[in-house]
Amino acid sequence: xxxxxxxxxxxxxxxxxxxxxxxxxxxxxxxxxxxxxxxxxxxxxxxxxxxxxxxxxxxxxxxxxxxxxxxxxxxxxxxxxxxxxxxxxxxxxxxxxxxxxxxxxxxxxxxxxxxxxxxxxxxxxxxxxxxxxxxxxxxxxxxxxxxxxxxxxxxxxxxxxxxxxxxxxxxxxxxxxxxxxxxxxxxxxxxxxxxxxxxxxxxxxxxxxxxxxxxxxxxxxxxxxxxxxxxxxxxxxxxxxxxxxxxxxxxxxxxxxxxxxxxxxxxxxxxxxxxxxxxxxxxxxxxxxxxxxxxxxxxxxxxxxxxxxxxxxxxxxxxxxxxxxxxxxxxxxxxxxxxxxxxxxxxxxxxxxxxxxxxxxxxxxxxxxxxxxxxxxxxxxxxxxxxxxxxxxxxxxxxxxxxxxxxxxxxxxxxxxxxxxxxxxxxxxxxxxxxxxxxxxxxxxxxxxxxxxxxxxxxxxxxxxxxxxx
Amino acid sequence: xxxxxxxxxxxxxxxxxxxxxxxxxxxxxxxxxxxxxxxxxxxxxxxxxxxxxxxxxxxxxxxxxxxxxxxxxxxxxxxxxxxxxxxxxxxxxxxxxxxxxxxxxxxxxxxxxxxxxxxxxxxxxxxxxxxxxxxxxxxxxxxxxxxxxxxxxxxxxxxxxxxxxxxxxxxxxxxxxxxxxxxxxxxxxxxxxxxxxxxxxxxxxxxxxxxxxxxxxxxxxxxxxxxxxxxxxxxxxxxxxxxxxxxxxxxxxxxxxxxxxxxxxxxxxxxxxxxxxxxxxxxxxxxxxxxxxxxxxxxxxxxxxxxxxxxxxxxxxxxxxxxxxxxxxxxxxxxxxxxxxxxxxxxxxxxxxxxxxxxxxxxxxxxxxxxxxxxxxxxxxxxxxxxxxxxxxxxxxxxxxxxxxxxxxxxxxxxxxxxxxxxxxxxxxxxxxxxxxxxxxxxxxxxxxxxxxxxxxxxxxxxxxxxxxx
Numbered sequence: 001x002x003x004x005x006x007x008x009x010x011x012x013x014x015x016x017x018x019x020x021x022x023x024x025x026x027x028x029x030x031x032x033x034x035x036x037x038x039x040x041x042x043x044x045x046x047x048x049x050x051x052x053x054x055x056x057x058x059x060x061x062x063x064x065x066x067x068x069x070x071x072x073x074x075x076x077x078x079x080x081x082x083x084x085x086x087x088x089x090x091x092x093x094x095x096x097x098x099x100x101x102x103x104x105x106x107x108x109x110x111x112x113x114x115x116x117x118x119x120x121x122x123x124x125x126x127x128x129x130x131x132x133x134x135x136x137x138x139x140x141x142x143x144x145x146x147x148x149x150x151x152x153x154x155x156x157x158x159x160x161x162x163x164x165x166x167x168x169x170x171x172x173x174x175x176x177x178x179x180x181x182x183x184x185x186x187x188x189x190x191x192x193x194x195x196x197x198x199x200x201x202x203x204x205x206x207x208x209x210x211x212x213x214x215x216x217x218x219x220x221x222x223x224x225x226x227x228x229x230x231x232x233x234x235x236x237x238x239x240x241x242x243x244x245x246x247x248x249x250x251x252x253x254x255x256x257x258x259x260x261x262x263x264x265x266x267x268x269x270x271x272x273x274x275x276x277x278x279x280x281x282x283x284x285x286x287x288x289x290x291x292x293x294x295x296x297x298x299x300x301x302x303x304x305x306x307x308x309x310x311x312x313x314x315x316x317x318x319x320x321x322x323x324x325x326x327x328x329x330x331x332x333x334x335x336x337x338x339x340x341x342x343x344x345x346x347x348x349x350x351x352x353x354x355x356x357x358x359x360x361x362x363x364x365x366x367x368x369x370x371x372x373x374x375x376x377x378x379x380x381x382x383x384x385x386x387x388x389x390x391x392x393x394x395x396x397x398x399x400x401x402x403x404x405x406x407x408x409x410x411x412x413x414x415x416x417x418x419x420x421x422x423x424x425x426x427x428x429x430x431x432x433x434x435x436x437x438x439x440x441x442x443x444x445x446x447x448x449x450x451x452x453x454x455x456x457x458x459x460x461x462x463x464x465x466x467x468x469x470x
Numbered sequence: 471x472x473x474x475x476x477x478x479x480x481x482x483x484x485x486x487x488x489x490x491x492x493x494x495x496x497x498x499x500x501x502x503x504x505x506x507x508x509x510x511x512x513x514x515x516x517x518x519x520x521x522x523x524x525x526x527x528x529x530x531x532x533x534x535x536x537x538x539x540x541x542x543x544x545x546x547x548x549x550x551x552x553x554x555x556x557x558x559x560x561x562x563x564x565x566x567x568x569x570x571x572x573x574x575x576x577x578x579x580x581x582x583x584x585x586x587x588x589x590x591x592x593x594x595x596x597x598x599x600x601x602x603x604x605x606x607x608x609x610x611x612x613x614x615x616x617x618x619x620x621x622x623x624x625x626x627x628x629x630x631x632x633x634x635x636x637x638x639x640x641x642x643x644x645x646x647x648x649x650x651x652x653x654x655x656x657x658x659x660x661x662x663x664x665x666x667x668x669x670x671x672x673x674x675x676x677x678x679x680x681x682x683x684x685x686x687x688x689x690x691x692x693x694x695x696x697x698x699x700x701x702x703x704x705x706x707x708x709x710x711x712x713x714x715x716x717x718x719x720x721x722x723x724x725x726x727x728x729x730x731x732x733x734x735x736x737x738x739x740x741x742x743x744x745x746x747x748x749x750x751x752x753x754x755x756x757x758x759x760x761x762x763x764x765x766x767x768x769x770x771x772x773x774x775x776x777x778x779x780x781x782x783x784x785x786x787x788x789x790x791x792x793x794x795x796x797x798x799x800x801x802x803x804x805x806x807x808x809x810x811x812x813x814x815x816x817x818x819x820x821x822x823x824x825x826x827x828x829x830x831x832x833x834x835x836x837x838x839x840x841x842x843x844x845x846x847x848x849x850x851x852x853x854x855x856x857x858x859x860x861x862x863x864x865x866x867x868x869x870x871x872x873x874x875x876x877x878x879x880x881x882x883x884x885x886x887x888x889x890x891x892x893x894x895x896x897x898x899x900x901x902x903x904x905x906x907x908x909x910x911x912x913x914x915x916x917x918x919x920x921x922x923x924x925x926x927x928x929x930x931x932x933x934x935x936x937x938x939x940x
Contacts, residue, residue, distance in 0.1 A: 172651075181642075183756045186659065186660050188660075189656065189658075190656050286653045
């Protein structure tokens with residue numbers, strides 16, 4: 001090893017990538033006493049003037065919070081987020097309807113990606129057995145020996161030997177490239193036909209322009225806009241739309257016409273001039289779904305977070321799933337006494353089905369257009385699910401609740417959801433709910449079996465779609 | 471350009487890869503008058519002592535022959551192949567049943583991969599506007615400028631500028647790596663849980679050990695063996711089996727026990743000693759299915775053959791699909807006056823759905839275990855399909871016939887097959903066929919709808935499977 005700490009240390013863990021999952025993972029490994037080094041290609045965002053990279057709003061929920069809790073950061077991060085208790089559905093006429101995410105007191109949190117990343121890096125640095133290296137780009141590495149070479153901006157190189165290489169370097173992972181060359185590594189990357197674009201809704205008279213404790217949604221079949229509140233009392237609006245629709249709009253007046261048709265209530269809140277300008281600042285950005293298996297090579301390398309399973313953002317679980325990876329890896333380390341040769345295959349075995357399930361669920365929320373799927377149906381269905389949950393809290397748990405407010409394994413949540421849908425469809429609950437739901441009973445008796453619509457993530461790409469989500 | 475031919479030439483086409491599709495493609499481009507160079511990483515197989523690389527037997531059929539015909543090579547290659555008119559199904563008791571591939575006179579051809587490759591390279595060299603370069607490994611290239619750098623074994627480099635780069639460098643394509651880095655490139659690679667192993671069945675008294683004009687098949691649910699005849703009167707047997715089953719067999723005696731249980735009639739033909747030895751020569755080899763889209767970058771780079779669509783070998787269409795790529799690309803060149811900026815996107819648009827269809831079909835033939843899928847059912851079903859085709863040749867065309875003996879677009883063949891299955895299932899043909907099929911009418915009326923079993927290639931990897939094919 002290059003460095004000597006003067007005392008015998010535990011094994012050396014090199015985390016590649018200092019983003020959200022990399023920084024959190026550094027805390028997890030450091031807390032266990034491993035000798036940890038993090039290598040990040042970009043500069044330290046805490047010193048950066050402009051923070052590059054992904055900026056879609058993040059919705060922190062139970063899984064992510066549990067991971068933060070394990071390194072003592074939950075309260076701090078929660079205090080810096082804005083609770084969103086309900087969705088707020090905006091109809092084309094401007095009517096707003098709130099639908100709670102769960103029971104009273106349950107909420108998801110709008111958090112600032114850059115701020116969260118900075119906090120995690122600062123936390124990692126508090127461990128004496130952790131070292132952060134920025135501006136270090138991975139040049140070469142061996143999964144067999146654990147030897148790694150990083151390039152510095154001045155042209156010099158840094159060599160290091162790792163007992164464990166943890167690839168947390170995101171959807172376009174450099175570490176994953178060596179996995180791709182291995183025989184029997186399964187991999188898929190699927191870009192969806194939609195892009196996204198971010199627009200800012202400024203405060204009005206120093207206050208939020210809309211009610212802050214909501215995730216605002218404008219579902220419009222093939223289009224969708226959402227808005228999440230920020231601490232500075234702005235909202236970040238994200239418009240999701242097929243790329244060819246983005247490209248059809250070429251002038252400021254066309255932007256306004258488009259918003260007038262689909263999101264008229266948002267025009268005065270974003271502002272006509274800002275809208276005309278911001279729309280053309282950047283083209284629509286691509287979204288990719290990545291699934292692979294296994295997550296490890298031998299006993300020296302594992303990938304986690306987006307490097308292992310990038311998901312489309314329509315279930316608000318990307319970061320939460322990545323954070324939960326850290327918990328699950330820790331659980332396997334406990335079970336197998338930190339013996340990497342046993343831990344790595346077991347981690348792949350346990351975690352792959354859950355990550356694949358959330359990737360498919362996220363893609364499922366980005367779904368085929370159906371006559372009965374519109375904002376009214378969505379509102380109705382969510383109310384039914386929540387009501388059934390209140391009536392029989394242990395029997396019917398909405399899928400959204402299992403995914404967002406529990407640590408039920410993703411693939412088990414999906415299995416249970418299929419079962420629940422069957423129960424509901426068969427009308428077993430008809431008598432219990434018919435009276436309450438009154439005139440809607442026909443729909444309860446024969447609701448569309450939405451569980452049948454689920455389609456593997458990688459089959460979705462060529463379809464015309466509707467978004468109804470979060 | 472590096473070279474000058476002394477006269478104004480047509481555009482420069484660089485074909486990367488001198489395998490089957492690369493060598494054939496060189497002929498296609500040369501015939502059109504393009505200035506063609508082929509770069510192959512390996513040495514010239516015509517001078518090689520040991521030919522490395524894939525060696526699964528090849529079954530040449532209509533699509534491949536049509537491509538060869540366009541460059542005047544069909545008759546020559548056909549004369550070097552061995553016609554196989556029928557499958558020969560071997561039951562566990564040793565009983566053999568022949569099932570014709572199509573109508574009288576229709577056959578597929580067992581061809582020698584190495585010989586075919588040599589013939590194609592020699593043919594390509596007959597064009598004065600074609601140059602072959604062996605021992606040239608792709609180092610670097612730009613899809614934007616067409617500039618390419620190849621490394622020679624002596625350490626020197628060759629630079630070249632291409633107007634069109636054609637990546638025919640196989641399932642592990644180096645050219646495709648740059649595609650993977652591009653936004654909105656969809657890609658999947660799926661390894662199946664089966665491996666394959668080749669065993670040789672020698673001639674007996676200077677003659678074939680089994681009837682030569684057949685593709686011999688031993689279907690055994692999760693296992694399968696096939697055998698194709700060679701010109702030297704040997705058969706190449708290929709055993710397909712899950713990797714974990716391969717690994718269970720660790721001694722020569724266990725090999726014999728295994729064959730005694732599943733392929734007893736093959737033991738004396740391969741020979742006890744050879745079997746004990748050959749089984750351990752190489753471990754089971756992996757098989758991968760690769761799908762991607764699009765096939766081009768800008769107006770300067772396109773991928774074809776296995777580089778674009780590696781398929782599992784269970785429909786005998788890998789090479790045929792790759793050869794047909796050359797025909798289709800030529801058709802698009804004709805339609806669009808060789809304007810690469812129009813040809814490349816159009817080629818992707820036209821060809822992707824067909825290649826995806828054959829990848830899925832090949833994976834479909836490697837299928838979920840079903841109680842009713844065994845060798846008897848397979849034989850029965852094939853006879854029914856052939857019979858219906860004789861009775862109404864324009865209405866019912868077996869899927870195998872469309873794929874193997876026509877140039878019906880693969881995805882149209884699949885669509886038509888779904889329609890036919892529906893027609894048959896609905897019993898519309900019951901009256902026409904009931905009398906002929908006698909006691910079997912119940913199965914005709916309600917056959918399992920095998921078209922519903924089709925599963926996208928990338929979903930198959932975790933399933934227990936049965937092979938019933940060719």
